[in-house]
Amino acid sequence: MQRVKRRLARKRGGERVAEKKQHMDARLREAETALQAAREWAQVTLNSIGDAVITTDLASQVTYLNRVAEALTGWSSEDASGKPLDQVLMLIDGQTLEPAANPARRAMEENRTVGLAINCVLVRKDGSQLLIEDSAAPIHDHAGLLQGAVIVFHDACHSPAHSSRLAYQAQHDALTELPNRALFNERLTRAIGLAKRHQHQAALLFMDLDAFKAINDSLGHAIGDCLLQSVAGRLTHCVRSTDTICRQGGDEFVVLLSEIDKPQDAVRIAEKILATLAEAHAINQHELHVTASIGVSIYPDHGSDEFTLLNNADTAMYHAKKSGRNKYQLFNADMNAVKIQNNNLESQLHLALEADALFLDFQPRIDLATGYMVSAEALVRWRNPTLGLMQPSAFLPVAEARGLMVPIGYWVLGEACRRMQAWRREGGDIVPIAVNMSAMQLRDTSLPARVAEILARTGLEAHFLELEISEEDLIQLHTDASISTLRELSRMGIRIAIDDFGNGRASLNQLQHFPIDTVNLAPCFASGMCYNPQSNVFTKALIGFLKDLSLCVNAKGVETLAQRNYLALQGCNGAQGFWLSRPLSATHFRLLLDPEQANTRLCSLSPRRS
Template sequence: MFHDACHSPTQSLKLAYLAQHDSLTGLPNRILLLERLSRAIGLAKRHQHQVALIYLDLDDFKPINDSLCHAVGDCLLKSVAVRLSDCIRDTDTICRQGGDEFVVLLSEIEKPQDAVRIAEKILGALAAPHQIGNHELRITASIGISLYPDHGTNDRTLLNNADTAMYQAKNSGCNTYQLFKADMNDTRDQRTHIESQLHQALKEESLFLNFQPRVDVTTGDRVSAEALVRCCNSTVGNMAPMAFLPVAETSGLIVPIGHRGLREVCHRLQAWRAEGVNIVPIAVNISAIELRDNTLPVRIAEVLAETGLETHFLELEVTESSLLHNQNVGLKGGEKGISYKILVRSHC
């Protein structure tokens, strides 16, 4: 005789639990978080207290996950979940939002400083080394905070505003927190618009390079040059580098933009040589995000092979500030015996 296992009370409870909890960490998932947040808002409205959402994203988790394998990354996420649980009360909720993002619901607070205190506690707890097998890993987080009723009166608005504040914290240098402010939405809308313009620029091939020569002051001879990527959009015209480059980095578009610039430099050098010009080495700016890309050596080798350019005419340049804010970076050895000259530039 056959029967439907779903009709078993035990099985039904198990399925309900799985539907509302993250399979890796055992934490509540987004579905359960929204239910509890809606309930907390209703109680706060009735009893005249506040609710806080703490939205956090781990800084530079992807390089750890990619370089040490996903099993190590999963263990690190479990360790983070345990430490978060130690920072809150039994009446609060921790949700794994997905990937390396977590949300903490403080169901009842009296003043904003209560949420700030928990955010500071979380940053301190996560900063201590995580022992994962033979690896001692260090991780930080960027945190955004939104409050009911100051920053929204429904679950979706509070979640979106906490997320916005988190991105502001990440753009401020990571390992910090930000309370939501209304003008952050304007900043985010502007960044979204710039990101859209960059996608369009890549599609229309309206990115171009300016070349800045370096001259030997004693002889006046050109000894090298630096290639600077610029963007001209059909709608807004020339975009300031300080406006679009940070957006390119946070959106991941810096990788295709950097690859296009790399190819353009190598092709341009060979074209000048064909015209009889005595070419000099050219430095291409590489972001710390690109240095974390394991495919970078292969892509460089492919471009050099495609153009026939000798390696000593290509230099990679990265700023000190970029390295200081992204310490988990490193370029693996050259592809097929190719070596690279990496310049570290002080950016004042």
């Protein structure tokens, strides 16, 4: 009986276990169904939203893409699964085009939500590009353990923020964030309208930085850009919030003073800007000094429309720069007459170059120890069809301002070499000729090749050519590229000279960086040394110092016998000036080179004998 009871109990127990298992299986199927439904619902939800969604695991490998992500990346979720995120979501910086940081990796490393970089561009599977924006966040399980990352992004081209950013960029300079020309012109038009309606004045300050190019060339564009940003920042502190500052381009800025009571208000702002900019700019461990030239025009005195006001402010700025830089000039009507004249001169100079209408004079130089001519300086001349023979000081500044110094410089170089070789073929006993070179020419890295081509074409040896650089240009040329160019010219056998030394701001220390053979002392040394004891001592010491550096020393501007004798006494090598000889035409200079005219003298000059 007991055995039967135990069998019945086991049977009932088995039935309960089976029933419990069936119940558990049913619950599991329900859970799986619910989970599948949840997954499907989540997928439907993710596919229904307007943003792209990509998830990754801890190794930054893709685990999922929703439909928007598939459309934006060009990858299907199936193809992308298991691939590195950088391959599926390839991001670059829209400005530099360099690869952008992986947002998922950063979100996991920092365990927080992070935004995508500004100007982030998605490179799609087909290579096309798309600007995107939004964020990435870490994914945690129910226990709070990190499981991966999710990136949510969308096409930024149509977002309000992007539209606003595009509108801002369209109206502002990318480097300084100042208003650009388009926005400035709009505000200038508005300011003129308000000034006309309310019977008040407005002013324009057209500003150009002095010698900015020298800083930009010597220290690099990155430093130059930082300096422009520093200038822009200082300008904003010099004006009211109702005024407008515009970067016109390069190192040019324009300031609109929308309302002033009198012209002196604009002058006061110009003086404030000059003083503010003159203070040292600390840029990347460099202490930079920069000045500005400012032209000022007033509405309605100097123009009633935008073009006239800008043009007149620009004209006044040119006069400020010409008058010595770090200055301002208020526009006046006479300036326009000068500008018109300069425009005419520019047109005529173009024609003169095309017609080969320029010509050269030659001023001899003597050896102070022997009295014989040892070299000469080539001086460009121009007989203007309407104004007659013009001094170089009358047309070369216009040529420099209008970008004609380079073609004129190469013409002088070619003509001097051609003349010398022609004289030698005629039997002349030629001497080296010095030719002035502008800073613009010396910035041309092709200069050595062009000089070599001229020498080869004319057949002249390099040692008969000397290139002169003014001291002021030498300061601007203190760059690796310019020094390399001069060294290459020196290796060719061409002599290099500093001209008018003592007029500028070059330091004696700079001489060691350049391959200099000769120093031409400025005329102020010759004119002052016979009458000023202090100048006398300084000139003597300077000549001795330069000779200790194994440099040949020539004095320019020698106009008296006393000056000539004193220079010889101090050991100066050579001299040039009106007392010795005025500049001679090519015909008269040729006479000094004739070996059969050995007894010919011109202001005590003797031709150099072989």
